[in-house]
Amino acid sequence: MVPRDWIGGVLKPLVFVVSLVPFAWIVWRAFANDLGTNPIETLNRYTGDWTLRFLLITLAVTPLRRISGWHWLIRLRRMLGLFAFFYACVHFLTYALLDQYFNLPEILKDIAKRPYITVGFASLLLLIPLALTSTNAMVRRLGGRRWQRLHRLVYLISVGGVVHFLWLVKSDIREPALYALILAGLLGYRLWWELRGATRAAGGQA
Amino acid sequence: MLIKKPAEISSSEITPAHIYHERRRFLRDAIAAGIIGAVPGLTPAEAAVLPSSGKLAGVRKGSVTIVDKVTSYKDVTTYNNFYEFGTDKSDPASNARGFRTRPWTIAVEGACRRPAVYQLEDFVRPYALEERIYRMRCVEAWSMVIPWVGFPLAEVLKRAEPTSRAKFVEFTTLHDPEQMPGQRPGLLGTGLDWPYVEGLRLDEAMHPLTILAVGVFGEVLPNQNGAPLRLVVPWKYGFKGIKSIVRIRLVERQPLSSWMQAALHEYGFYANVNPRVDHPRWSQARERRIGEDGLFSAKRETLMFNGYAEQVASLYTGMDLRKYY
Numbered sequence: 001m002v003p004r005d006w007i008g009g010v011l012k013p014l015v016f017v018v019s020l021v022p023f024a025w026i027v028w029r030a031f032a033n034d035l036g037t038n039p040i041e042t043l044n045r046y047t048g049d050w051t052l053r054f055l056l057i058t059l060a061v062t063p064l065r066r067i068s069g070w071h072w073l074i075r076l077r078r079m080l081g082l083f084a085f086f087y088a089c090v091h092f093l094t095y096a097l098l099d100q101y102f103n104l105p106e107i108l109k110d111i112a113k114r115p116y117i118t119v120g121f122a123s124l125l126l127l128i129p130l131a132l133t134s135t136n137a138m139v140r141r142l143g144g145r146r147w148q149r150l151h152r153l154v155y156l157i158s159v160g161g162v163v164h165f166l167w168l169v170k171s172d173i174r175e176p177a178l179y180a181l182i183l184a185g186l187l188g189y190r191l192w193w194e195l196r197g198a199t200r201a202a203g204g205q206a
Numbered sequence: 207m208l209i210k211k212p213a214e215i216s217s218s219e220i221t222p223a224h225i226y227h228e229r230r231r232f233l234r235d236a237i238a239a240g241i242i243g244a245v246p247g248l249t250p251a252e253a254a255v256l257p258s259s260g261k262l263a264g265v266r267k268g269s270v271t272i273v274d275k276v277t278s279y280k281d282v283t284t285y286n287n288f289y290e291f292g293t294d295k296s297d298p299a300s301n302a303r304g305f306r307t308r309p310w311t312i313a314v315e316g317a318c319r320r321p322a323v324y325q326l327e328d329f330v331r332p333y334a335l336e337e338r339i340y341r342m343r344c345v346e347a348w349s350m351v352i353p354w355v356g357f358p359l360a361e362v363l364k365r366a367e368p369t370s371r372a373k374f375v376e377f378t379t380l381h382d383p384e385q386m387p388g389q390r391p392g393l394l395g396t397g398l399d400w401p402y403v404e405g406l407r408l409d410e411a412m413h414p415l416t417i418l419a420v421g422v423f424g425e426v427l428p429n430q431n432g433a434p435l436r437l438v439v440p441w442k443y444g445f446k447g448i449k450s451i452v453r454i455r456l457v458e459r460q461p462l463s464s465w466m467q468a469a470l471h472e473y474g475f476y477a478n479v480n481p482r483v484d485h486p487r488w489s490q491a492r493e494r495r496i497g498e499d500g501l502f503s504a505k506r507e508t509l510m511f512n513g514y515a516e517q518v519a520s521l522y523t524g525m526d527l528r529k530y531y
């Protein structure tokens with residue numbers, strides 16, 4: 001058993017800092033003029049990748065906790081989810097401010113017309129209520145069950161993120177396919193767990 | 207044949223977004239005169255000599271140029287779409303390093319009276335090399351300005367003497383999975399069928415702006431840019447510029463290009479640069495000029511036919527460019 005204060009006092013701050021490293025790294029590269037030939041594309045893709053990675057890392061907490069028995073992992077989940085939201089916001093800002101240069105009509109047209117942007121934008125919007133209800137006070141106000149039901153939206157958001165990626169590539173789907181596979185594993189595990197739970201419960205009643 | 211020198215900037219080429227960048231945007235000294243039809247009876251001094259690397263000698267400068275600032279050598283040679291060598295834009299520069307461009311043969315065949323298979327050096331020899339500074343607009347909404355070295359494709363086609371059945375020209379890239387990792391069969395692959403195929407209508411292929419390039423920046427074409435021989439059609443999206451060509455075939459029917467085969471609703475046969483016809487997944491109204499438009503600048507407006515409307519619009523009179531995208 002890991003001591004409680006060790007998690008709050010050491011592990012959490014450590015994971016916080018580590019989660020900021022990708023952001024710090026790209027800011028560093030931006031200032032060092034090292035974003036390659038197409039800097040905006042680099043920023044946009046980099047932040048998109050990290051958004052999806054943090055979503056998947058967040059989704060990995062529960063399976064990992066069940067398999068390993070490290071129940072303290074759950075205490076990192078909220079922060080990881082908020083980092084997914086953070087990177088999603090930065091990703092959106094690189095698109096809206098740098099790529100589209102505040103051109104609101106063009107942005108709205110993109111959201112309405114381009115399916116991959118529509119899906120990405122929907123995923124970002126759906127992340128907002130989850131971020132807003134991530135505080136302890138909100139969990140209490142909503143009640144555990146309702147809170148949990150709301151936060152299941154993250155499954156939909158992650159599927160949205162992967163579909164967004166699949167729909168934006170020109171022809172080489174290998175990278176988004178890899179993310180899709182990982183996501184399928186993470187969601188599949190949950191399904192298996194639920195089904196197993198259901199059969200156990202049924203078995204117990206008999 | 208003379209490429210007309212526009213007397214004034216045509217209004218379609220003026221866009222508020224970059225007026226301050228380039229005030230006089232027009233083709234300058236666009237003299238292709240005296241080149242076409244000059245094939246027979248070349249003196250040895252005019253004959254092109256193609257080394258396998260390094261500087262190209264005897265290149266005539268300024269035959270077609272523009273006011274736009276030329277993109278840096280580094281950007282032109284490290285940011286490439288050449289899926290045969292990987293789908294990341296930095297892949298070709300590293301994966302094509304050992305690509306062998308000698309010996310190299312080019313077949314000119316199909317509906318013509320003088321089909322032949324040439325050694326690269328023989329293929330290039332009859333033509334005078336000239337520098338052509340062209341805008342290059344990628345379908346992904348970025349652009350460059352590239353100083354190609356090459357010669358008009360029209361000369362090659364005239365030499366082959368197309369028959370009346372020749373309506374289109376089909377180009378094929380080398381198929382060599384051993385050298386081109388992107389062509390190797392894999393679980394998913396790159397989503398394109400190999401070898402890469404492109405095509406032009408015969409009149410597009412005969413247009414004086416259409417060239418076969420063997421160099422950039424006065425040097426032999428680096429492998430990642432499509433060595434030893436590639437097509438450049440400046441008013442079309444970059445993917446029409448097929449690289450590492452081994453076959454040029456005159457055909458009666460419209461060829462099915464690789465990108466049409468991969469996604470017909472996204473990539474048409476013509477692929478003319480057109481700010482008013484969007485790619486289904488992204489807008490084509492604007493573009494980012496590599497190396498110039500920085501982190502905090504708006505994209506510039508894309509020009510009809512990539513700014514070459516004056517020279518090529520007449521090829522498409524009466525055509526619905528929305529339908530024939």
Ligand code: HEM
Nearest residue numbers: 045048049051052088092095117120121123124161165168
């Ligand atoms: C949860 C939300 C989102 C996730 C997980 C996500 C993820 C991604 C990923 C993984 C990429 C590909 C990066 C690469 O090529 O390596 C990407 C690219 C992109 N995303 Fe997002 N994204 C999200 C939301 C958005 C939103 C809200 C917008 C804009 C409204 C957006 C616009 C784009 C654009 C324009 C690209 C680049 C397309 C290109 O380079 O052709 N994304 N995103």
